[in-house]
Amino acid sequence: MDIKYYIFLSVALFVIGIVGVLTRRNAIIIFMCIELMLNATNLLLVAFSKMHYLAGKATNATAGIDGQLFVFFIMVVAAAEVSVGLAIIVMLYRNTHSVDVNFLNRLKH
């Protein structure tokens, strides 16, 4: 399979995530779109890892393994981000009884 198809697939997923962030006002959906973007980059990292493994197979047995470890660490950071972010959204809902991100502009007062 050509690496191009994976690049285009993850670009498409990433752009769908960006459109979701731009067009939705529900804070939870915006959060889910960020998860979608993180997964698109993860997919690209795994595809490149596979490509480098095939390229360096003769000389280096563990070529391309770094990409998969990066995916692992991205998942760790995303999990920590979700726990804190959902706590913030729950706090926002408790104070304003809404998850509309437009209410967040009162932070500047």
Add this chain to the structure above:
Amino acid sequence: MGITQILFWALTALALFSALMVITSKNPVYSVLWLIVTFFTISGHYLLLNAQFLAIVNIIVYAGAIMVLFLFVIMLMNLSKDTEPQKSKWLKLAGAVAGGCLLLVLVAALRNTETRMTELGSGDIGLIQNLGRELFTHYVVPFEIASILFLSAMVGAVIIGKREEKSPVHEEIKKVEAIQNEMNVSESVS
């Protein structure tokens, strides 16, 4: 067209369709369910690319733990189609046009790249044996730092979610309760 190519195109179509459904569903619960479908298709792609460990971790951590957390928060807030904040059509159109322009620019930039083939369905790089050996030799310091990150995230979530003791409303409720207690005591004495 081999079996792996058929699998690739089927998974790609399903991934794109479910990702579109995530951002177009009005009900947040349906968005979460479509996002779980997207994660499953991405796990299928990982399996095709011989990242078996990452595929399992993706299902367990993302589709299992994180999405349940999202669903729990949505149910806790009792969100539905009726409480969805409405946005004007022009802003939606502007967002779609901006995203489409970005897609166009990225595809045009990457169209003429040097292409290489990635073989599907072979290799053992993604087994947990190889990843674990690398993780506990070269990447042991980032691994330990990740545990500290998790601990601080947990503490942060607890602190943010904790009810404030000193809020004026809380003080007021305490005063009312104290007065009620006094009245109860005086009634029982008399």
